[in-house]
Amino acid sequence: MSDLKHQLKERLLTARSAVSSFENDASRAVFTGSALAVVLAESASDVSVALAWANSRNIPVSIRGAGTGLVGGATAFDSGLIVSLERMNAIIEISPGDRLATVQPGVITADLDEEAQAHGLFFPPDPASARTCTVGGNIATNAGGLRCVAHGVTSDWVAALTVVLADGRILRTGARTRKNVVGYDLTRLFVGSEGTLGVIVEAVVRLESLPVGTPVTFWAEFDELAAAGAAVTRIVGSQTKPEVLELMDALTVRAIEEAFPSGMRIPRGALLVGQTVGRDAAETAQAILELCRAHGATAAAVAVDDALVEARRMSNPALTARGLKIACDVGVPVSRLAQMFTGVAALAERHALEVASVAHAGDGNLHCKVAAPDTPAGIAAADMLIDDITRLALSLEGTITGEHGIGQVKHHELPWQLDEVAIDVQRSIKLALDPRGTLSPGRAV
Known part of the structure; x- marks a missing residue:
């Protein structure tokens, strides 16, 4: 490693105390072992030097940004090299x-x-x-x-x-x-x-x-998640065009209010929060609220500011603090959203586990989190439920991930969605660009 140190100087960390802080991301992936070193890249040249060095020695490389990933894509490899891009922030x-x-x-x-x-x-x-x-x-x-x-x-x-x-x-x-x-x-x-x-x-x-005018935030409460899903389907299929359309179940809203109080009312079933922009933002918001009322909303109104949207952003840390740590981010066609919510509730009851659901409702992307004791048995039970939720999404013509990726946490689910030909083509592309398999081996594809 002396030759790499000569080229990168202080941008190469090898002390165990320094390296360990870069070995995990925000996912539940468990890293065992120890990485060789961390490259604190400051330029494309630094990255080029690091990858060429690792490739010539068949050393696995993990790539790390802010470490916020939720599927283990940035977790280190034992005796591997970590390339950190946090300093390349211009x-x-x-x-x-x-x-x-x-x-x-x-x-x-x-x-x-x-x-x-x-x-x-x-x-x-x-x-x-x-x-x-x-x-x-x-x-x-x-x-x-x-x-x-x-x-x-x-x-x-x-x-x-x-x-x-x-x-x-x-x-x-x-x-x-x-x-x-x-x-x-x-x-x-x-x-x-x-x-x-x-x-x-x-x-x-x-x-x-930037759109002209002042954004308008709105909310609607539903007693049933399925009704909220049906309302979302109707909204997306109408002439209205919300900028934001997010759905949180009662458990999620309660967790946010406990951890980051924002004044949200806790619904019996679900809370739909959205935002409209542009010159006709107020009229569009009212049209969406009317659709919500027509599809079972028990209360619906325009908010005084965008605090509800900001509260929605805190759902993940709020649920994690409450003990809901095992997550997935499946997606379904918007027309199947109501079925998905009904199915998730049934699966939670069957597994006797607490599940919180948050959705980028306008595009059918659900983030489900399961409460699990921090024990091998508890995590295994939660993972079984997550797998069933994922299979449910696929049965509704959905996908195993909408935005978090595959990483290592969801790698076992890959053949559930992709057939042998699709997997073979993707791995052929990987082989063509990384014939030695040093870049994030065993992840994504």
């Missing part, structure tokens, strides 16, 4: 004329959004963890978020990438133009690849103009 350029931003991967998502807003623009991808997660991590998992119902997922906003390949070569994909059909769409190939094909060291992302 917003290189905001180009208002082109509505583009050029950023390094360690930029915090909310910081990019704030900088863009100073130019009358915004960055549409908006994960609940936007104040802690990074743009690079969002791209690596193709993250969604609260504004997905109106603006889609991260891949819809990535124009070009600079990627370091497993052998240290640097690849540039995409273009700054609106149209570009030259060659294969390598940009989209790397979006969502979870660090298995290369390391993103720079991204050109698209920005959108």
Whole structure:
């Protein structure tokens, strides 16, 4: 390792006390062993040197941004190298004329959004963890978020990438133009690849103009989750266009209010929280509230500010603090949302376990969390329920993950959704770009 130390100097950490703090992410994946070292990369050159060194020695590499991932994608490998991108956190350029931003991967998502807003623009991808997660991590998992119902997922906003390949070569994909059909769409190939094909060291992302007027936040209470799901289906299928449409069950709302009091009323079944923007924001919000009332809402109104949306962002830490730690992020077609909620409730009763459900309701992405004793038996029981919830989503023409990715936590579920041909094609791509299998081996695909 002396040769790597010579090239990276103080940017290579080898002391056990320093390395250990980089070995885990926010997931329930359990790391055993010890990593060799951490590269605190500050440039594409640093990443290139690190990957070339590891590749030549068949040393596994884990890629780490902010460590907020929930599927074990950034967990270290025993005797492996950790490449940390947290120091690569520069917003290189905001180009208002082109509505583009050029950023390094360690930029915090909310910081990019704030900088863009100073130019009358915004960055549409908006994960609940936007104040802690990074743009690079969002791209690596193709993250969604609260504004997905109106603006889609991260891949819809990535124009070009600079990627370091497993052998240290640097690849540039995409273009700054609106149209570009030259060659294969390598940009989209790397979006969502979870660090298995290369390391993103720079991204050109698209920005959108800030909507005019004041956003309007609204809420609706339902006695039954199924009724709330049916209301969401009707809203999404109507002419209304909410910017945000989030659904929380009673347990989630109670957990948020206990941990981060915000004044939310705890419903019997579910609370739908949304936001509209633009010149007709108030009229759109009222039209959505009428749809909610027509589909069983027991109470519905416009809120005085956006505190409810901010409270929704705290659901994950609130539920974790309450002991609901085992999670999944399945997705179903919006038309099957009511069936999904009914099915989750039935599964929770069958397993005799407490389940909290939060949904990016407008796009059918559910985050279910199960309460489990912190014992091997308790975690195993919760994992069995999570597996059943995942199978339920698939039976409703859904997906095993909407935005968190596969990582190592969900790797066993991969063949539940993909057939042998699909898996073979994806692994062939992995083999072509990383023939020695040093980048995040055994994860994603």
